[in-house]
Amino acid sequence: MSLLHHDGRDEAFDFTSHFREDFYACLPRRADALFELCDAMLCKDGSVTSPVDLTLLAEHRRGHGALYDALNQGCIDADRLRKALAALPQPKAADGRLVLTVDVSPWLRPDAPTSPDRLLCHVYGRSGRSSDQFIPGWPYSFVTALETGRTSWCQLLDAIRLGPHDDVAEVTARQVRRVVNDLIGQGQWEDGDPDILVVFDAGYDAPRMAYLLTGLPIEVLGRMRSDRVMRRPTPTQLEYALAYPQVVGRRSTARSSASPSRTRGASPTRQPCRSPTATALPRRWPGTVSTPGSPPALRGSTTTANSPSSRAP
Secondary structure (H helix, E strand, O other), X not given: OOOOOHHHHHHHHHHHHHHXXXXXXOOOEOHHHHXXXXXXXXXXXXXXXXXXXXXXXXXXXXXHHHHHHHHHHOEOOHHHHHHHHHXXXXXXXXXXXXXXXXXXXXXXXXXXXXXOOXXXXXXXXXXXXXXXXXXXXXXXXXXXXXXXXXXXXXXXXXXXXXXXXXXXXXXXXXXXXXXXXXXHHOOOOOOOOOOEEEEEOOOOXXXXXXXXOOOOOEEEEEOOOXXXXXXXXXXXXXXXXXXXXXXXXXXXXXXXXXXXXHOOOOEOXXXXXXXXXXXXXXXXOOOOOOOOOOOOOOOOOOXXXXXXXXXXX
């Protein structure tokens, strides 16, 4: 068994005690009942299936009437709570920089038809993509700070619910900008420190997010989808033949096997004029994009400056 050093325990207790005071100050109405409700949620064994079950715990010293009164009439100062979370010691990467991640996680509500603003949330199946489902629920956008090393623990900094008419990119950009400004205001980042790394999942458009977050000391890192297609320069005939020798070989064999005498309307001494692009190259191959009148792009090339993916939206 490994125990924290005495100074380490005192420091951790000091931060926890100050955060509890800051959190209590974020509850302008029904503060005592809401504070005990949060303690009961944290101390309960297992998941919370019903709020009224929390009144049976020792941490909640009030009855179920006070609990529902706090949920209906209570209030939380969200801006003050965000600043309190940003003031906590933040985990950092090995190079000393802050690493933030953004993702959407749904709260599924299939049995609540009267709940407002529900959306169809994508849920991954256990037996492949064919078993994926769309279940009614509330999607929430989370911003967390990652720890270094192989761990699944993260520090939550902000969470907002996405509405049916919200633009996910714009709402997420405002959320990330607010979190970064709170971290800077609490002294978590200063001039001369490495830029904050913001990691987005494949569902976000990384170039657009970088454009919307212009002016912040951050670097945007986005995971690309497996079926993402990039627009590249048109390859030459030689480059295409080297990249797809089997395709060019099959089409050359098919052209040579056709007899001129069997070609209707063609003279044995004069073949119809055909474009090399139309005969030797297919219109489109999986994983490439071809423009009309040009061969498909090769994989492995870099994005050109004239491509739509490199321009700001």
